[in-house]
């Protein structure tokens with residue numbers, strides 16, 4: 254009964270992803286820039302290479318980054334749907350409105366996972382995935398990180414009514430989430446305040462799981478910070494919690510009414 | 523008084539339906555009984571509460587007071603059943619401009635849980651019906667305003683609703699395109715046999731409705747079949763233009779009844795049948811006025827005269 258509508262939302266998202274070439278291209282190029290410019294730059298400065306290089310440490314972080322940006326942009330397209338009026342098609346259809354949140358979360362996660370796979374292929378071709386990638390952990394990492402990023406994005410989208418706030422969101426949410434996540438430095442080496450922030454940042458656990466999958470198990474100072482079960486529990490727990498909150502927010506009549514108001518009178522103002 | 527019996531021959535039933543936004547009373551105690559199959563028009567100027575009414579009946583906003591049943595289901599407690607039975611074409615487009623014509627219909631169809639084969643079949647039928655067949659694979663952003671509205675209507679009926687809500691389907695279109703849209707609505711009514719609930723502020727366009735209600739500041743001020751309402755005004759509307767009309771109006775009012783100022787024109791209703799007396803009146807006025815003409819009344823006049831009789835009555839009491 255609800256499968257076709259959910260599929261409809263996912264199909265539309267994937268269709269748009271492959272139609273927006275620049276979005277796809279920048280999703281591929283952005284991680285590479287970090288890896289090649291920041292990573293290689295640090296290594297040149299510190300004179301390190303191989304398994305202990307900073308560039309190598311960055312690999313899980315840039316893979317996570319492709320999902321963070323991919324999922325956030327897809328989830329925030331919900332706001333665009335509100336503004337452009339496409340949301341009308343969704344709210345008038347005969348299912349509970351929280352399904353819109355669930356379908357959008359799934360489609361944003363899928364869009365993120367697709368972009369992560371493309372980046373993964375690129376990383377492989379460039380030789381960044383060498384010794385012993387743990388495949389099951391990598392798959393688990395991509396699935397859970399995509400979901401956590403998508404549900405974070407939906408949480409924001411449920412509270413955002415216009416795209417004017419979009420740039421603000423990017424700067425105030427995506428970048429802090431990325432910088433304070435252990436993507437660029439091991440969490441255990443951060444000053445205590447930043448370490449605390451990184452610990453409550455759910456995205457940290459996604460990157461950490463990817464570190465387990467990609468960096469291997471040898472004891473280095475670049476190791477993962479948390480155990481695999483902790484990572485997965487936090488990631489799934491946050492996804493569930495965020496989705497429930499976003500659903501509640503979206504289904505509440507009073508919360509919804511201003512949206513219809515906005516839809517009905519946008520151009521007349 | 524409340525009726526608790528569900529009358530299944532009624533597609534839409536509203537009692538005391540009210541919507542308040544803070545201090546604004548957008549819809550004020552609406553009572554409606556719309557039988558299945560009727561072509562119903564809710565007419566009124568901008569801001570009179572038409573869209574709020576449609577949004578309440580289609581479960582998108584909650585009534586502040588009162589009840590409504592659509593297709594036999596309560597809009598407050600059985601929203602899903604109501605939404606499954608209706609199609610809504612909103613005042614503003616609901617289309618995705620980046621998708622093609624066919625992709626939009628596919629998206630809408632899937633959201634209504636239709637199998638792909640059925641979506642394809644109905645899409646072809648509807649695009650044929652609305653003359654959009656050649657545009658099938660074009661992005662919506664490349665369609666003209668009229669084509670886009672037609673597609674939006676097709677989008678609203680892809681799941682064959684029992685009841686179709688059309689909120690100002692011709693707003694913002696030029697005259698030829700408006701005619702097209704009316705033709706499409708007519709075709710849909712004969713093909714699908716749906717109950718149509720339509721709103722418009724181009725009042726005179728609604729003459730083909732079975733029944734119209736005039737709404738003003740959230741209240742229904744007149745309701746009935748359009749031709750009855752028009753006929754009740756009289757045979758002709760007399761329009762007089764000129765300078766210093768007030769003296770003239772005072773002298774004509776005893777004979778012609780109340781006067782209504784439409785801009786700088788003085789309008790009277792002419793209830794007699796005899797055109798000869800109109801010609802005589804014209805001769806009598808002669809060069810005291812710059813112009814006098816008479817014409818058949820339309821729905822616009824019905825609304826204008828509702829206001830006037832109200833004013834006139836309050837002036838008298």
Ligand SMILES: Nc1ncnc2c1ncn2[C@@H]1O[C@H](COP(=O)(O)OP(=O)(O)O)[C@@H](O)[C@H]1O
Nearest residue numbers: 514543546548567568569570571572573574575
């Ligand atoms: N969400 C809202 N908040 C506040 N006022 C509103 C809202 N929606 C409509 N209104 C007001 O209610 C009245 C009726 O609006 P509407 O139903 O859109 O009329 P129409 O469709 O006939 O133009 C208007 O005065 C409008 O300003």
Ligand SMILES: [Mg+2]
Nearest residue numbers: 572573613690
């Ligand atoms: Mg309106």
